[in-house]
Amino acid sequence: MHTYIIRRILISIPLLFGLLTINFFLIHAAPGDPTDIFYNPDMDPEARENIRRIYGLDQPLGVQYLKYIQGVVLKFEFGYSIAKKRPVKDEILEALPNTIQLSALALLLELSLGIGIGILAAVKQQSTFDNATRVTALTFYSMPSFYLGLVLLFLFAGGVSATHWFPASGMVDIVRHESMSTLGRLGDRAIHIFLPSLTLGIGAAAGISRYMRGELLEVIRQDYMRTARAKGLTERVVVFKHGLRNALMPIITIMGLSLPFLFSGAVIVEQVFGWPGMGRVAVDAAFQRDYSMFLAVNLIFGAMVVVGNLVADILYAMVDPRVRLS
Amino acid sequence: MSTEASKNSEVLLRVEHLKNYFPVRQGLLSRVTAYVKAVDDISFEIGVGETLGLVGESGCGKTTVGHSVLRLINPTEGTVLFQGKDLTHLPAAELRAMRQDMQIIFQDPFSSLNPRMTVGAIIGEALAIHGRGDRKERAEMVRDTMQKCGLDPAYINRFPHEFSGGQRQRIGIARALVLSPKFIVCDEPVSALDVSIQSQIINLLVELKERYNLAYLFIAHDLSVVQYISDRVAVMYLGKIVELADSTELYRNPLHPYTQALLSAVPVPDPTRRKQRTLLPGDVPSPLNPPSGCRFHTRCPLAIDICKKVEPRELDVEGHKVWCHVVEEQITGSPPSS
Amino acid sequence: MNRIVRITSLGLFFTSLSCSPSSTPGDSPSDSAQRVIEVEARPDRGRSEEHNLEFEARWNELYNTPHDNGDTLVIGTIGDADSLNDLTSAAITGSNVIGLLFLSLTRTNPDFSHAPSLAESWQFSEDHLELTFHLRDDVFWHDGVKTTAHDVKFTFEKQISPNIGWATIKWKQFIKECVVVDDYTVKFIFERLYPYQLMDAVVGAVLPKHILEKVPDEEMVSTDFNRNPVGNGPYRFKEWKAQQYIEVEANENYFAGRPPLDRIIFKVVPDQENLALQLKSGEIDFMDGVPPRFFEELARQENLVAYIAPGRSYSYLGWNLLNPLFQSKKVRQALTMAINRQEIIDSLLFEFGEIPKGPVLPIIWAHHPNLPDFPYDPEKARQYLAEEGWKDSDGDGWLDKDGQRFSFTVKTNKGNQIREDILILVQDMFKEVGIAVRPNILEWTVFIGDMDKKDFEAAVAGWSVGLKMDMTTIWHSDSINDKFNFVSYSNPEFDRLNDAAIFEMDSEKAKQMWWRAQEMIAEDQPYTFLYSPKDINFVHRRFQNVQMETVGWNYNLEQWWVPKDKQKY
Ligand SMILES: Nc1ncnc2c1ncn2[C@@H]1O[C@H](COP(=O)(O)OP(=O)(O)OP(=O)(O)O)[C@@H](O)[C@H]1O
Numbered sequence A: 001m002h003t004y005i006i007r008r009i010l011i012s013i014p015l016l017f018g019l020l021t022i023n024f025f026l027i028h029a030a031p032g033d034p035t036d037i038f039y040n041p042d043m044d045p046e047a048r049e050n051i052r053r054i055y056g057l058d059q060p061l062g063v064q065y066l067k068y069i070q071g072v073v074l075k076f077e078f079g080y081s082i083a084k085k086r087p088v089k090d091e092i093l094e095a096l097p098n099t100i101q102l103s104a105l106a107l108l109l110e111l112s113l114g115i116g117i118g119i120l121a122a123v124k125q126q127s128t129f130d131n132a133t134r135v136t137a138l139t140f141y142s143m144p145s146f147y148l149g150l151v152l153l154f155l156f157a158g159g160v161s162a163t164h165w166f167p168a169s170g171m172v173d174i175v176r177h178e179s180m181s182t183l184g185r186l187g188d189r190a191i192h193i194f195l196p197s198l199t200l201g202i203g204a205a206a207g208i209s210r211y212m213r214g215e216l217l218e219v220i221r222q223d224y225m226r227t228a229r230a231k232g233l234t235e236r237v238v239v240f241k242h243g244l245r246n247a248l249m250p251i252i253t254i255m256g257l258s259l260p261f262l263f264s265g266a267v268i269v270e271q272v273f274g275w276p277g278m279g280r281v282a283v284d285a286a287f288q289r290d291y292s293m294f295l296a297v298n299l300i301f302g303a304m305v306v307v308g309n310l311v312a313d314i315l316y317a318m319v320d321p322r323v324r325l326s
Numbered sequence B: 001m002s003t004e005a006s007k008n009s010e011v012l013l014r015v016e017h018l019k020n021y022f023p024v025r026q027g028l029l030s031r032v033t034a035y036v037k038a039v040d041d042i043s044f045e046i047g048v049g050e051t052l053g054l055v056g057e058s059g060c061g062k063t064t065v066g067h068s069v070l071r072l073i074n075p076t077e078g079t080v081l082f083q084g085k086d087l088t089h090l091p092a093a094e095l096r097a098m099r100q101d102m103q104i105i106f107q108d109p110f111s112s113l114n115p116r117m118t119v120g121a122i123i124g125e126a127l128a129i130h131g132r133g134d135r136k137e138r139a140e141m142v143r144d145t146m147q148k149c150g151l152d153p154a155y156i157n158r159f160p161h162e163f164s165g166g167q168r169q170r171i172g173i174a175r176a177l178v179l180s181p182k183f184i185v186c187d188e189p190v191s192a193l194d195v196s197i198q199s200q201i202i203n204l205l206v207e208l209k210e211r212y213n214l215a216y217l218f219i220a221h222d223l224s225v226v227q228y229i230s231d232r233v234a235v236m237y238l239g240k241i242v243e244l245a246d247s248t249e250l251y252r253n254p255l256h257p258y259t260q261a262l263l264s265a266v267p268v269p270d271p272t273r274r275k276q277r278t279l280l281p282g283d284v285p286s287p288l289n290p291p292s293g294c295r296f297h298t299r300c301p302l303a304i305d306i307c308k309k310v311e312p313r314e315l316d317v318e319g320h321k322v323w324c325h326v327v328e329e330q331i332t333g334s335p336p337s338s
Numbered sequence C: 001m002n003r004i005v006r007i008t009s010l011g012l013f014f015t016s017l018s019c020s021p022s023s024t025p026g027d028s029p030s031d032s033a034q035r036v037i038e039v040e041a042r043p044d045r046g047r048s049e050e051h052n053l054e055f056e057a058r059w060n061e062l063y064n065t066p067h068d069n070g071d072t073l074v075i076g077t078i079g080d081a082d083s084l085n086d087l088t089s090a091a092i093t094g095s096n097v098i099g100l101l102f103l104s105l106t107r108t109n110p111d112f113s114h115a116p117s118l119a120e121s122w123q124f125s126e127d128h129l130e131l132t133f134h135l136r137d138d139v140f141w142h143d144g145v146k147t148t149a150h151d152v153k154f155t156f157e158k159q160i161s162p163n164i165g166w167a168t169i170k171w172k173q174f175i176k177e178c179v180v181v182d183d184y185t186v187k188f189i190f191e192r193l194y195p196y197q198l199m200d201a202v203v204g205a206v207l208p209k210h211i212l213e214k215v216p217d218e219e220m221v222s223t224d225f226n227r228n229p230v231g232n233g234p235y236r237f238k239e240w241k242a243q244q245y246i247e248v249e250a251n252e253n254y255f256a257g258r259p260p261l262d263r264i265i266f267k268v269v270p271d272q273e274n275l276a277l278q279l280k281s282g283e284i285d286f287m288d289g290v291p292p293r294f295f296e297e298l299a300r301q302e303n304l305v306a307y308i309a310p311g312r313s314y315s316y317l318g319w320n321l322l323n324p325l326f327q328s329k330k331v332r333q334a335l336t337m338a339i340n341r342q343e344i345i346d347s348l349l350f351e352f353g354e355i356p357k358g359p360v361l362p363i364i365w366a367h368h369p370n371l372p373d374f375p376y377d378p379e380k381a382r383q384y385l386a387e388e389g390w391k392d393s394d395g396d397g398w399l400d401k402d403g404q405r406f407s408f409t410v411k412t413n414k415g416n417q418i419r420e421d422i423l424i425l426v427q428d429m430f431k432e433v434g435i436a437v438r439p440n441i442l443e444w445t446v447f448i449g450d451m452d453k454k455d456f457e458a459a460v461a462g463w464s465v466g467l468k469m470d471m472t473t474i475w476h477s478d479s480i481n482d483k484f485n486f487v488s489y490s491n492p493e494f495d496r497l498n499d500a501a502i503f504e505m506d507s508e509k510a511k512q513m514w515w516r517a518q519e520m521i522a523e524d525q526p527y528t529f530l531y532s533p534k535d536i537n538f539v540h541r542r543f544q545n546v547q548m549e550t551v552g553w554n555y556n557l558e559q560w561w562v563p564k565d566k567q568k569y
């Protein structure tokens, strides 16, 4: 298992390296360059040239590439962000935990809501609950997250005063957070993260709930469920121990594969709710042609895919004795 | 000779007027639009230590009978008396306790074993549920049962996928046997296995039955397997029993045209025995909309007018029961009444 | 009761626009006062080298009015800052924060003239080539070190270093040297004489030598100081969380006395819709550049006060003069007359804008009030075009000439809703006179790349006007290739006038020259000047002493205060 993981990680290195290279040339080929953000008549072309020189943008692309790769490989340095005036690493280290926080909660929501509703819908197949959740799930599943976000913002973050229950942006009440008690801070964080994580998680939860329902129904039809019943187990043990555990296996794969989607979904949700995470960094970097930042962000997204797949495989192997990692 | 459970043994299971209708739902609102009459009013008995074979074509309702008898599904109507208790109305807790005495071996040795549990857990789980022994004793019981079923106890921590089909069916048998039940439904326990292994499993089942005085409801779709193991045999067609008799009697003297057709499909071990080969035209009709009168009339070579309109009634010839207008006429000499 | 107040205040708004009463200092809106205030346009005296005693007195008066300390102001802003170091900052949020953290030699008066700040006084030498500043001796960096003339000289040297890339390095181009006379006296030596010598000398925040001298020039763009600045202004840096907020707190040791507000927080908010939502709900207290479409909704909020300031920018439809279609002046004039600019302002800006007749807006001293104009007149436009040979000869509804149809593409950048909408409106208006227009909306960097390469036929874009009167970078023929004369306007007479006017020391003479230059542009119509939007600001009504000026909404931000009984935080 350990050797398997190590090997998988080693295999992914050239993959990520290739991704980095492709991205490098792609972003440099895109029109414009990072100094465009200094574009105003008060700025002399000379100043712009100075900045290009400081960041090495005046050098041949091949040289820039080699230097960049050298930094990444030898020193694990990802360069400086031109738009943020700081090392790329610093900006990412500040943003990444916020995105992880948001994604983790969204994942939790996704799983708890998705699995919970899926189980209920499967156990009470064909009931009103089942039919109602089917329609609701379809609605949320097909709703673009930015749209859902805007609707939630309008409904619960100030658009309608009667239901103004949540703040419209940010992670904390920036004025009062410092002076709150520990419990108060926790609550403050909770009300700030609620709408974004709901927006991010609910679409996926809708998907999961349908998968879960389908899988569980599939599993419930299996003979081993009858076997379990025949043993004299209670219905609860039958459904949860024998049924759920088996029905969850495909969900684990879906979950692992959905990790990158959760991250890219965060890009949009973070824009809507001003969540200070990787999504905002990514969008800024792309629009500002902040090369180093863009590359680093993409590398992380790429690594996300690799890790998501790996995690899915490992989890799958852990829960399904039929799968051996080698 | 009697169609009742052998006189020298008491009745273990009595099934009366068992019906199993499955609702068919359609449309956006999933309305019930029709019923699949998978089992439609059948009755039979099984005595202690007795084996009743149940044969019929695929889809005729055998499995449904087997599951209903153990109340793995709830019958629509009818009673199932096991050791004198009506299972159909037993509270869940009592029913679960009852399961120690009645078990099932499934047709498919692959899907009937939880892929995520070890053999030990699969076999031993029921022991824990029913509070048999402590952990150590239970492990011993599992090993012991494995041994009895021809499995190496060393494999106790293996997972089902590591075994061959025959071995897996042995696991299924061990699982059923571990509680020392009095009655086991064997739902086509060998039909998914290679022919070479089938006899091993059958022999094991026979051996166990004799050793522990087990009663079986032995389900199969061909008569040859049933013949070997059963004391009595019931033949089913589209949710109904059409003939029920002692095993030897049934094979020697099949009365119902359907039974005769089934027997003609059995490879005959003795080439000198001549038998008229009956070929059944057409497909099995759908249990969703079964034919009126005698359900067999759409395919019966002997069908007469009344067969389409009137359901045949039970005719009991010294314990050999049959449901057929023509046979009734032949035996009683009186024309079938409406 | 509520309803009546609301209606009255809305009514007040409309009269205030037409009668334009101005706010007076110290007279912030109280409960009964108006809720929409129009900021008065002051005569521009940016060239002045004199103190404006009237404004200085007003400033001091503001500082000395009895007030309460405490409370927090939350300012909503769309983009995060990039750096809080004036040498490396390019984003507007950064410069707003820098304005609170750092002092410059002078402070800008509402009329763009200079008021004492770090420098108490200044004077030019006889030949006007040396400018001496006398600094205060009671200004301390937030770490306790004194601010001296050495800091000024150090800052100047960094500003002109090619290895730092200060954005406004051009402003220092005529300064030969900066000399420390003594600890509190510093002298700038100029290469030549010109009207904006004082402005060029003082532009930029003075930075702490004792901290930044350790930073090599090449590392300035990434030094820790960019995110942990130590200033000497009324507020001191407290915390910066990327993409969340920048917090500054009152500097107890500020030379003019502790500023009233405990804290000012610049909160990063994802977009204007969200900003408006938070303004309404009270999550933020202030927002500038409010899109006109939100005005009505926000003006209805009892606890908000609106400040409407004259425009400092304009949008235009530029014609690529290298394109044969647009080489005739008459055609360009016709194109302008084909556009109903008032309709654009009414429908897209909800009337919060004006039609500029030329590139020099009314807030600038050199503004020409009576430029030739080409008001909306499709009939006349068609006539002009016909005179130039553009007629609908085949009767298909589109104008043509020599078998070629009059049609072109208009480019603009994504993300500016009004500009995107303009393309649609303009398309219809041109169709009216028989001209086919295709809109093409591009990502910002792509758009300006195309403009740079002259790869456009017509384009909608905008300029915000600088403090200095200088038309070189946008209109001079020297600026066609590497600067901002996108449309390739080339007029030797204009070039001559511009070059002379820039260095004309006599204000009256200079004004005449600039007027002539503006007449040329207005006549030539290289742009169709579309609109100059008013700047809409909303602030929570609990803030007193709010005085917004043409120089900026934050003119006296350090003097805002909240009465104890109304303090929110
Ligand atoms: N849960 C159910 N819902 C609806 N119809 C069912 C259900 N279970 C069984 N049936 C139908 O009832 C009929 C009898 O099925 P059953 O499984 O009892 O037949 P079988 O004789 O065991 O067949 P096989 O030999 O294939 O196992 C079939 O037509 C089947 O489709």
Ligand code: SF4
Binding pocket: B256, B257, B258, B294, B295, B296, B297, B298, B300, B301, B302, B303, B304, B307, B312, B323, B324, B325, B326, B327
């Ligand atoms: S009743 Fe009629 S149809 Fe049915 S089996 Fe007998 S003969 Fe055939």
Ligand SMILES: [Mg+2]
Binding pocket: B062, B063, B064, B107, B187
């Ligand atoms: Mg079956």
